[in-house]
Amino acid sequence: MSIPMIRASISQSPSLSLPFTLSSTDESFSRRKRQLSCAPSELNPVRSEVSFCVGTHLIPHPNKVDRGGEDAFFVSNYNGGVIAVADGVSGWAEQNVDPSLFSRELMSNASYLVGDEEVKNDPQILLKKAHAANSSIGSATVIVAMLERNGILKIANVGDCGLRVIREGQILFSTSPQEHYFDCPYQLSSEMVGQTYLDAAVSSMELVEGDTIVMGSDGLFDNVFDHEIISTIARYRDVAEAAKALANLASNHSMDSDFDSPYSFEARSKGYDVPLWKKILGRKLTGGKVDDITVIVSQVVSS
Template structure:
């Protein structure tokens, strides 16, 4: 992600999220793989993004999720992996998306530790209580989502999105336990990274040489980040913290 940030800071990307991923991948020499998501805000209010694996993005409008990315998996619990290794997934394998933002929208990005432990209605419920839009409320929202996801990840009785999908894919407790009324439950212990951003309009944004903002267009600002590395060991899918380009300072 440091390479992605460096590319955005030093080059004109023309809001091509897939190109951003490929340039970051080319600049990476470290061995390993990770799921990844990037999002770029165009000055007309369009959000461009690309994702490899099971990191995710949600857009809330008037308290309801109106846009959601879909995870990529080879099979259950084995997401696509963005890697510098020729045998891994590249930017060509990314899911590319574009959607228009409106003033008042909220953008949520997270690692799979968030979405494996919270349903979309949970995200809506948590963010309905934070107020805003301002940086403090975005930070409260990110922290609250990370804390709740962590709580659910440790709850062996919680019927999580992760175990629900596992059952749908054919994983369950043995038949003799099902006869006794037992069922597969529990969250997924994992690292949890959350970014929450408000979409606002600024009459007088802070301009820079790299980002000239249309004063009438929506801007992503007041970003809050919640990180909860609660797993006892590094995650097997090596999730990195998502990166969200911020065109103007609040």
């Protein structure tokens, strides 16, 4: 079977918020909103260890609400915390394959294996083992970030899910999408011709208390600019509310045909645009990208 790489464009319709977390194999795919208190500890004013305080929100593609969309994610409190997002490649639907099965199983495997002694807090090895354990047909882009209690954050990313680290209102670090060509990202697959954990972009950095990590599927980053992420995060003290606000902003932009989104901006830079006669009239390709939208907002707090 050849791998269908390009995600199909699907007609727009009103969206429905449907948050769900995948935190263990027993809770796989249960739909619920994750609300956590992020108050820093007042007992240890000098930070010796840190951990994540996490809020999540997922809005499925309007045409995929009945099955929860094709994104999946999990949150774990292992060590300093682990967060991960997988985005099922929708082109598999053309082969009568449910694209959500691969991404959900991948996240379920990662959740189960996160404490495996062979992983050793290495997100790239976690991807290796989770991918090897997958039996579903399909493919997915995926990102995993693991925080050690000493503040070291390790990231492994295959494809166009993304992550931003924000400190004092500035983007400290951004992942870069991995693409074969426009709208065709790297992906872990059930087929031999796909990418593997060895293709992951691997990064690490030291975080401090108060840093904020925004992770999401491309449904977030295709529709929301970095400056909008920063300004939205600044308006909310609660990470769950911040995640919800970012997801709603991405959803609104995705269905606005006049919004000059990151997606339309990139498309034009790659040579995709309106016909010449429209250009003569001063028009250009605009609009967001309707998609599943997953957002995880994590704040670094003293343990």
